[in-house]
Amino acid sequence: MTNHLAGPVLVLLDHAPDGTLRAPVLELLTLGRRLGSVHGVWLGAEGPGGDVLAALGAYGVDVVDVLDLGGADARLTPVVADALADLSAALGAAALLLTSSFDNKEVAGRLGVRSGAGVVVDASDARVVDGRVVADKTVLAGTWTTSCAVRTPFAVVALKANSAQPEPVASPTQPAVVAHPVTLADDARQAVVVERQERTRSDRPALGEAQVVVVGGRGTDGDFSAVEELADVLGGAVGATRVATDEGWIGHDAQIGQTGVTIAPRLYIGAGVSGAVHHRGGMQASGVIVAVNSDPESPIFEIADLGIVGDLFTVLPQATQELRRIKAAQG
Amino acid sequence: MRIVVCVKHVPDIQSERSLQADGRMVRDGGDGTLNELDENAVEAALALVEEHGGEVVAVTVGPDDAVDAARRALQMGAEQAVHVLDDAIAGSDVFGTATVLAAVVRRLGDQESVDLVVTGMAGLDGLTSLLPSALATELGLPLLALAAEVRVEDGAVRVRRELDHATEVLEAPLPALVSVTDQANEPRYPNFKGIMAARKKPVDVLTLADLGIEPQSVGAAGARTEVLEAAARPPREDRVLVTDDGEAGLRLAAYLVENKLV
Ligand SMILES: Cc1cc2nc3c(=O)[nH]c(=O)nc-3n(C[C@H](O)[C@H](O)[C@H](O)COP(=O)(O)OP(=O)(O)OC[C@H]3O[C@@H](n4cnc5c(N)ncnc54)[C@H](O)[C@@H]3O)c2cc1C
Numbered sequence: 365m366t367n368h369l370a371g372p373v374l375v376l377l378d379h380a381p382d383g384t385l386r387a388p389v390l391e392l393l394t395l396g397r398r399l400g401s402v403h404g405v406w407l408g409a410e411g412p413g414g415d416v417l418a419a420l421g422a423y424g425v426d427v428v429d430v431l432d433l434g435g436a437d438a439r440l441t442p443v444v445a446d447a448l449a450d451l452s453a454a455l456g457a458a459a460l461l462l463t464s465s466f467d468n469k470e471v472a473g474r475l476g477v478r479s480g481a482g483v484v485v486d487a488s489d490a491r492v493v494d495g496r497v498v499a500d501k502t503v504l505a506g507t508w509t510t511s512c513a514v515r516t517p518f519a520v521v522a523l524k525a526n527s528a529q530p531e532p533v534a535s536p537t538q539p540a541v542v543a544h545p546v547t548l549a550d551d552a553r554q555a556v557v558v559e560r561q562e563r564t565r566s567d568r569p570a571l572g573e574a575q576v577v578v579v580g581g582r583g584t585d586g587d588f589s590a591v592e593e594l595a596d597v598l599g600g601a602v603g604a605t606r607v608a609t610d611e612g613w614i615g616h617d618a619q620i621g622q623t624g625v626t627i628a629p630r631l632y633i634g635a636g637v638s639g640a641v642h643h644r645g646g647m648q649a650s651g652v653i654v655a656v657n658s659d660p661e662s663p664i665f666e667i668a669d670l671g672i673v674g675d676l677f678t679v680l681p682q683a684t685q686e687l688r689r690i691k692a693a694q695g
Numbered sequence: 696m697r698i699v700v701c702v703k704h705v706p707d708i709q710s711e712r713s714l715q716a717d718g719r720m721v722r723d724g725g726d727g728t729l730n731e732l733d734e735n736a737v738e739a740a741l742a743l744v745e746e747h748g749g750e751v752v753a754v755t756v757g758p759d760d761a762v763d764a765a766r767r768a769l770q771m772g773a774e775q776a777v778h779v780l781d782d783a784i785a786g787s788d789v790f791g792t793a794t795v796l797a798a799v800v801r802r803l804g805d806q807e808s809v810d811l812v813v814t815g816m817a818g819l820d821g822l823t824s825l826l827p828s829a830l831a832t833e834l835g836l837p838l839l840a841l842a843a844e845v846r847v848e849d850g851a852v853r854v855r856r857e858l859d860h861a862t863e864v865l866e867a868p869l870p871a872l873v874s875v876t877d878q879a880n881e882p883r884y885p886n887f888k889g890i891m892a893a894r895k896k897p898v899d900v901l902t903l904a905d906l907g908i909e910p911q912s913v914g915a916a917g918a919r920t921e922v923l924e925a926a927a928r929p930p931r932e933d934r935v936l937v938t939d940d941g942e943a944g945l946r947l948a949a950y951l952v953e954n955k956l957v
Binding site: 380439441442445465466467469470471472473474476477478480481482483484485486498502503504506507508509510511512513514515516551554555556557558559560561562563570572576598616617622623625630631641652653654656660665667668669670671672673674675678679680681682683684685686687690691 | 709712713714718732788789790793816817823824825826827828829831832833835836837838839840841843853857858859860861862863864865866867868871876877878918919920921922923924925926927928931933934935936937938939942943944945946947948949950951952954956957
């Protein structure tokens with residue numbers, strides 16, 4: 365095919381400590397297939413488990429490259445970046461796709477210097493046009509959209525969750541598993557992880573990956589129960605404004621906005637959220653925006669598809685109860 | 696301790712910001728400010744110097760009015776500033792900017808050793824967060840990014856940071872590069888004394904030639920990505936605003952069902 369890259373397309377296989385793939389990886393594999401031949405990159409000499417290999421086959425991965433870091437700490441982003449720089453040079457890779465998490469953006473910055481790659485982060489799509497990788501992204505707090513072409517032979521694109529609909533291939537592949545030893549530069553290990561606490565996984569979907577996010581702001585006055593119940597009936601995640609996290613009403617990791625998590629779910633519902641520009645920067649790219657706020661002058665109403673002027677403590681429970689009723693009626 | 700803090704002049708995020716056809720930010724609105732997140736970087740640097748002694752040097756790269764960002768850092772308490780000013784820098788991507796900043800840090804280090812480089816977590820214009828990691832790599836320094844808390848003790852720097860899936864404490868020997876989040880501190884406001892003192896503080900203006908950098912390696916010519924298209928997002932259509940009459944919750948549920956969001 366003409367609009368396929370000649371070199372392999374690497375996809376970083378982000379996984380949880382228990383060895384399961386993070387959900388957005390399936391989106392990257394789906395996108396990666398449109399660009400060229402997909403290599404899944406697994407960090408850690410032990411390689412992926414059988415279930416993961418089967419999933420990779422189902423998503424059309426041709427090769428799984430297993431990187432042996434020789435005991436170096438895979439939680440250090442310079443270690444990851446140098447391992448990827450090594451591998452991409454050895455394979456003549458044309459592109460690397462990774463999820464746009466905070467740590468992966470650190471990886472991308474170092475990789476750009478180490479391998480001379482052009483880098484696009486927080487992208488919402490990637491494709492090949494005239495042999496070059498072109499990535500789309502929204503900028504300036506979701507008010508502008510841009511398309512960027514990467515001018516270098518090796519392109520690094522970090523994609524936001526929900527960039528593509530994961531689609532398995534019609535007939536699964538049997539990925540070849542290839543082990544690679546990695547040599548790391550001395551300065552990759554200068555920093556050490558003294559402590560690390562994995563966040564406990566709740567039953568709700570992860571904020572950055574959820575299709576539905578219900579957000580509580582100062583207007584909740586610390587009572588998130590109405591927000592949580594609506595999120596649960598919608599199968600969504602719970603987010604917050606910086607005011608709510610600063611007040612300690614909910615963990616800092618729930619913060620959405622310019623200095624928190626950037627989200628682009630199908631549905632965003634903000635309750636008691638004014639829509640300050642710092643917050644909008646992290647959610648304005650959402651598909652449908654609903655706002656419930658008692659002040660008709662709140663700026664969030666300027667960007668809401670459905671704005672409800674009202675008290676969140678009456679509107680949300682009423683909606684939750686009605687949705688439960690509808691669901692029960694559907695069986 | 697000698698600390699270099701990198702500061703950027705950006706369009707005020709409260710203002711109407713826009714892009715040119717080539718994807719570059721329109722920067723002539725006259726309402727530029729010091730990137731808010733860099734105030735946290737300056738504050739972190741000043742607090743460390745107050746605790747351990749030493750001085751803070753602010754560095755900025757950009758056109759004429761970028762010096763305002765450096766001036767603000769001087770007003771807050773930095774001792775001196777460097778402004779890299781060269782037409783060839785226009786249109787630089789993050790790697791071009793990192794090349795220039797790295798050259799400045801090396802030059803400052805030749806005069807007197809640099810113990811720490813501090814940056815904000817992101818520029819509120821491009822918001823890529825790539826610069827700290829690119830700059831640390833250029834300088835061969837350990838990277839401790841996204842610090843919500845920074846401490847220096849016994850020749851080592853220790854930061855606490857929140858990642859997507861975990862909370863981490865990282866440590867590295869000095870010299871090192873730290874980027875701070877807005878959780879790290881509450882930036883001080885320059886007082887009258889600080890504003891007066893800043894007028895007498897030196898701002899060293901450097902060109903690419905002073906830094907030994909080839910003009911074509913940075914700027915739009917050296918950029919590794921190119922914007923093909925930039926468009927203002929169309930306003931949302933069919934927006935509805937309703938006032939709760941006692942049934943808005945039902946209306947919300949119906950809206951979600953109609954739009955297949957349930
Ligand atoms: C450098 C910097 C970075 C920042 N980064 C972020 C960020 O990443 N994310 C972020 O969110 N903020 C960020 N902020 C803070 C941001 O500027 C706002 O202060 C914040 O988003 C406001 O949160 P809020 O909407 O919850 O509170 P407010 O602005 O106080 O709004 C509360 C709203 O609740 C409404 N309300 C009150 N009671 C009810 C009720 N019973 N029912 C319905 N509505 C009710 C009120 O009418 C009001 O509109 C940042 C600020 C700075 C300076």
